[in-house]
Amino acid sequence: MxxxxxxxxxxxxxxxxxxxxxxxxxxxLMPGDPFTGRFSPQLDLSELARLRxxxxxxxxxxxxxxxxxxxxxxxxxxxxxxxxxxxxTLMGERLGNTIVLSxxxxxxxxxxxxxxxxxxxxxxxxxIDRFWLTFNSITYGVPALVIFxxxxxxxxxxxxxxxxxxxxxxxxxxxxxxxxxxxxxxxxPSVTIAALSTVGIFTYLRTGLLDNRxxxxxxxxxxxxxxEKQIFWKHNFRNSMLPIAQNFGFQIVAIFSGSIFVEQIFNxxxxxxxxxxxxxxxxxxxxxxxxLFYGFLSLVGAVLSDIIxxxxxxxxxxx
Amino acid sequence: MTEEKTQNDSKSRVSxxxxxxREFSKDKVGLISLIVVVSLLLFIFIAxxxxxxxxxxxxxxxxxxxxxxxxxxxxxxxxxxxxxLAMLIVASRNSLFISISFTVLTTIIGLIIGLTAGYFGGGVxxxxxxxxxxxxxxxxxxxxxxxxxxxxxYNAVTLILIFTALSWMSGVRFVxxxxxxxxxxxxxxxSKLSGASPLRTMLVExxxxxxxxxxxxxxxxxxxxxxxxxxxxYLGFGxxxxxxxxxxxxxxxxxxxxxxDRLWVWLPxxxxxxxxxxxxxxxxxxxxxxxxxxxxxA
Numbered sequence: 001m002x003x004x005x006x007x008x009x010x011x012x013x014x015x016x017x018x019x020x021x022x023x024x025x026x027x028x029l030m031p032g033d034p035f036t037g038r039f040s041p042q043l044d045l046s047e048l049a050r051l052r053x054x055x056x057x058x059x060x061x062x063x064x065x066x067x068x069x070x071x072x073x074x075x076x077x078x079x080x081x082x083x084x085x086x087x088x089t090l091m092g093e094r095l096g097n098t099i100v101l102s103x104x105x106x107x108x109x110x111x112x113x114x115x116x117x118x119x120x121x122x123x124x125x126x127x128i129d130r131f132w133l134t135f136n137s138i139t140y141g142v143p144a145l146v147i148f149x150x151x152x153x154x155x156x157x158x159x160x161x162x163x164x165x166x167x168x169x170x171x172x173x174x175x176x177x178x179x180x181x182x183x184x185x186x187x188x189p190s191v192t193i194a195a196l197s198t199v200g201i202f203t204y205l206r207t208g209l210l211d212n213r214x215x216x217x218x219x220x221x222x223x224x225x226x227x228e229k230q231i232f233w234k235h236n237f238r239n240s241m242l243p244i245a246q247n248f249g250f251q252i253v254a255i256f257s258g259s260i261f262v263e264q265i266f267n268x269x270x271x272x273x274x275x276x277x278x279x280x281x282x283x284x285x286x287x288x289x290x291x292l293f294y295g296f297l298s299l300v301g302a303v304l305s306d307i308i309x310x311x312x313x314x315x316x317x318x319x
Numbered sequence: 320m321t322e323e324k325t326q327n328d329s330k331s332r333v334s335x336x337x338x339x340x341r342e343f344s345k346d347k348v349g350l351i352s353l354i355v356v357v358s359l360l361l362f363i364f365i366a367x368x369x370x371x372x373x374x375x376x377x378x379x380x381x382x383x384x385x386x387x388x389x390x391x392x393x394x395x396x397x398x399x400x401x402x403x404l405a406m407l408i409v410a411s412r413n414s415l416f417i418s419i420s421f422t423v424l425t426t427i428i429g430l431i432i433g434l435t436a437g438y439f440g441g442g443v444x445x446x447x448x449x450x451x452x453x454x455x456x457x458x459x460x461x462x463x464x465x466x467x468x469x470x471x472x473y474n475a476v477t478l479i480l481i482f483t484a485l486s487w488m489s490g491v492r493f494v495x496x497x498x499x500x501x502x503x504x505x506x507x508x509x510s511k512l513s514g515a516s517p518l519r520t521m522l523v524e525x526x527x528x529x530x531x532x533x534x535x536x537x538x539x540x541x542x543x544x545x546x547x548x549x550x551x552x553y554l555g556f557g558x559x560x561x562x563x564x565x566x567x568x569x570x571x572x573x574x575x576x577x578x579x580d581r582l583w584v585w586l587p588x589x590x591x592x593x594x595x596x597x598x599x600x601x602x603x604x605x606x607x608x609x610x611x612x613x614x615x616x617a
Contacts, residue, residue, distance in 0.1 A: 015453055026462075029469050141539075141600030143546030145553055146589050149572050157579045164575070257458045261550060265573075276554060279464050287465060291458070298456040 001310065001317055008306050012299055019295045020072075024065050027288040077289040082281045087289045090274065097167045098270035101186045101262070102255045108194030109251070113201030114244075118237070120202070121209035132202065140199040144192075144258075148265045151192045156266075162188040165267030189266045193255070200251070201244055208240030215239075245312045249305030253298045335531055338609045345616040349605035352598035359595070360415070367412040370405045387583050395583040397571060407587050410563040415595075417479055417558070418544040424483045425544075426537045429490020434521045436491065437498025448495070451488045459486050460550070467556045475558060482547070490536070497532055501525050531610035538603035542596040549592055565592050 052058065056067060071077070077087035116136075120129045156164035163169070163185050172181035212218060213236060221231050259272035267273070271290065278286035310316045343350045387395040387403075395403050436447040462485050470477065501507060502525070510520045551557040552566030565588045572578045572585035608614045 015456070018453060019457070022457075026465055026469070030465075031469075137600050137604060138597055141542035141546075141596040141603075142593055143549050143596060145546075145550050146569070146592050149569065149578075149585070149589060153572075153578055157575065257461065260460065260554070264554065275461060275464075279468055280555070282468070291461060291465065294458045294461060295456075298458060302456055 004310050004317060005307055008303055012303055015299055016296070019299065020069060020292070021065070023288060023291045023295060024061075024068060026291070027068075027284065028061065028064075030284045030287070031282075072289075072292060077292075078285040080278070080283050080286045082278070082283045082286075087285050090286060091271065091289065091293065094269060094271045094274045097268065098256065098259055098263075098272065100167075100182060101190055101259060101268065101270055102252065104183070104186050104190035105193045105197075105255050106252060108191055109197055109255070110201065112194055113198040114205060116198060117202045117205035117209065120206050122232075124210060136199040136202045139196045142196075144196050145261045145265060147196055148189075148192060148262060151188065152265060155188055167269050185268070189262045189268060193258070193262055197254075197258075200247065204243045204247070205240055208243060209236060212236045212239050242309070242313055246305050246309040248308055249301040249303070252304075253301035256297060257294050335609065338612070339606070342605050342609050342616065346601075346605050346608075349601050352601040353605075355594065356598045356602060363408055363411045363415065366408050370409060395581075397568075397584050398577075403583060403587060406563055406568060407591065410565050410568050410588065411591055413475070413558060413562055414545065414548050414552070414565040417475060417482075417564070418541060418548045421479050421482045421548070422537060422541045422544045424479065425487045426490055426533065426540070428483065428487040429494050430526075430533065432487075433491045433494025434498050434525065437495040438502055438517060438521050438525065440499070440502070444495070447491070451491045455488045457485075460547075463551060464554070464556045467551075473559070475562070478558060482544075486547075489540070493536055494529065494533070497529050498525060501528055531606070535603055535606035535610045538599060538606050542599040542603065545592065545596055545599070 056064060059067075075088055077091075079086055080090055083090060116132050120132045123129050152164060155161050167182060167185050168178060169181040169184075172178045217239075218231060218235050221235050222228075226235070256271075259270055260276055261272075262268065263270045263272035264276050271293070274286065275290045277283075278290070343353060397403060397406065432447060432451075436444045463481060466481050466485070467473065467478070470481070473481070498521075507520060507524060510524045515524070548557060548564065549566040549569065552564040553569050554566075555570070557566055558564050568588035569585055569592075571581075572589075577584050608616060
C-alpha cells in the first residue's frame with residue numbers, strides 16, 4: 001500500500017513540472033510585470049529598468065522559471081499590485097470561505113446523490129426511478145448559472161429566506177454567532193450546487209446497483225440464505241460504492257474550481273470571486289498564483305482518487 | 320451462437336433513419352423536443368437576417384427599460400433602450416453559432432485522436448492517453464478566461480478556436496474506448512488481413528459503426544457547450560462586448576434592481592437557454608437509444 005502511494009506521488013512530479021511550465025508560459029505572455037502598478041508621471045524610466053534588472057526580469061526564461069518555482073515553494077507569490085497586499089495574505093483570507101462552501105456542498109452532494117440512486121435502483125422502471133432519471137438528465141444539461149439566478153431570485157430576493165451576498169453577517173458576534181451566520185450564508189449556494197451536480201454519483205451508483213444484482217457474489221449470498229436486506233447493503237451496495245469512492249478526489253476538485261459562478265452570482269468572497277476580480281483588474285500576480293493553486297489541487301485530487309481506490313479495493317493493491 | 324450472430328446482422332441492416340424514426344415515435348418528449356429545437360433554430364437563424372443592425376447596436380437612453388408591450392417593443396427594452404426581442408434573436412444566433420461550431424470541432428478532433436489511439440494501441444495509445452489525462456486535469460474554465468484576456472484582438476472564430484484548443488480532450492476517451500471494442504471484432508481483422516491501409520480501416524470500416532454513438536454524444540455535449548458559452552459571456556469572457564450573446568443578456572440580472580423589478584431584461588434569455596438545453600438533452604437521449612439498441616423503448 002505504501003509502495004503504491006509512493007509510486008503514485010512520484011508520478012505527480014513530471015505532471016507538476018509540465019503544469020508549472022505551462023502556467024509560467026501563460027504568466028510570461030500576460031502583459032505587464034510586478035512594477036506596472038508603479039507607473040506615474042514622476043517615475044524615471046531608467047529607474048524602472050534598474051528595478052526590473054534587480055528583480056531578475058532580464059534573466060533567461062529558465063533562470064526565471066526556477067526562481068519562480070523556488071519562491072513558490074517558500075510561499076512567495078509576490079504582491080497584488082491592485083490591492084497592494086502579498087498574494088498569500090489575499091488567498092488566505094478567501095481560502096477559508098471557499099473551504100466552508102465546498103465542504104457543505106460535498107456533504108449535501110453525497111446526501112442527495114446516494115439515496116437518489118438507491119431509491120431509483122430499488123424501484124427500477126417505476127415512477128420514482130423515471131423521476132430521478134429525468135431530474136438528473138435535466139440537471140446534466142441545464143447550465144448551472146441559470147438555475148443559480150432563479151434560486152437567488154426566488155429564495156434570496158422574493159421570499160428573502162436567505163442572504164443574497166457576502167459570507168458572514170457584520171452584526172454577528174461571538175464564535176457561535178459568527179459560525180451560525182457563515183453557515184446561513186452558504187446553505188443556499190451549497191444546496192443548489194449539490195442538487196445540480198448529482199448526475200455523476202447517481203448514474204454510477206444506479207448502474208452499479210443494477211449490474212451487481214446479477215453477479216455471482218450476490219447469487220451466492222442469496223443461495224446461502226443471507227437476508228435480502230443484508231444482501232443489498234453488505235454485498236451489493238458496498239461493491240457499487242467503489243466507483244463513487246474512487247471519484248471522490250475529482251469531485252472535490254470539481255466543486256472547488258466550479259465555484260467561480262456561484263461565488264460571482266451569490267457575491268460570496270471566496271477564491272473563485274478573487275480569480276474573477278483579479279482577471280477583471282488584470283492583477284497578474286494573483287492570477288498566476290491562483291492558477292498554480294488550482295492546478296496543484298487538481299493533481300492532488302487525481303492522486304487522492306487513486307489512493308482511495310487502492311485503499312477500498314484490495315484487488316488494485318495486489319496487482 | 321450462430322443464431323445470435325445472424326440476428327445481430329439483420330438488426331444492424333436496419334437503417335439509422337428508420338431506427339431513429341421508431342425511437343422518436345416511442346418517446347413523445349423527444350419528438351416534441353426535436354420539433355421545438357428545429358423550428359426554433361430555423362426561426363432564429365432566418366429572423367436574424369432580417370433584423371437591421373441598428374436595432375441592437377444603437378443606444379437610445381430615452382427608451383431605457385420600457386416595459387413589455389409599450390411603443391411596439393413586444394418584450395420591452397434594455398438599459399440601452401434596445402428592443403429585447405431583436406436582441407434575444409441575435410444573441411441566440413450568436414450563442415448557438417459558437418456552441419454548435421465548437422461542438423463539431425471538438426468532436427472531429429476527438430474522433431481523429433481517439434481513432435488513432437484505439438486503432439494502433441500500444442505505445443501510441445499510452446502516449447496519447449497520458450497527455451489527454453494530464454490536459455483534462457487543467458482547470459479549463461480558468462484557462463479560457465486567462466487566454467481570452469491575453470489575446471487582446473479576438474472575434475467569434477478566435478473564440479471558438481480558444482475553446483477548442485483547451486477542451487478537445489473530452490471526446491478522445493469516449494471514441495478511443497469505442498474503437499478498442501471494435502478493433503477486436505472480426506471485420507476489422509478481416510480488413511487488416513485483406514491489406515487495407517490503417518486509414519481505410521479506420522475511416523471506411525470502423526467509423527461508420529461508431530457514427531450513431533458519436534451523433535448521440537455530440538448532441539449531449541452541445542447542451543453542455545451552450546452552458547459553457549453562456550457562462551463565459553456572462554462573466555464577460557465570451558464574445559467582445561459589442562456582440563450580444565445569451566450570456567451577456569443574462570448579465571443584466573447582476574443588478575438587483577433588474578433582477579427583481581425588471582424581469583423582462585433577463586428572464587427571456589434564461590428561458591431560451593433552459594428550453595434549448597433541456598430539449599437538446601432529451602433528443603440526445605433518444606439518439607443514444609438509437610445507437611445502443613439494448614436500451615431501446617421500441
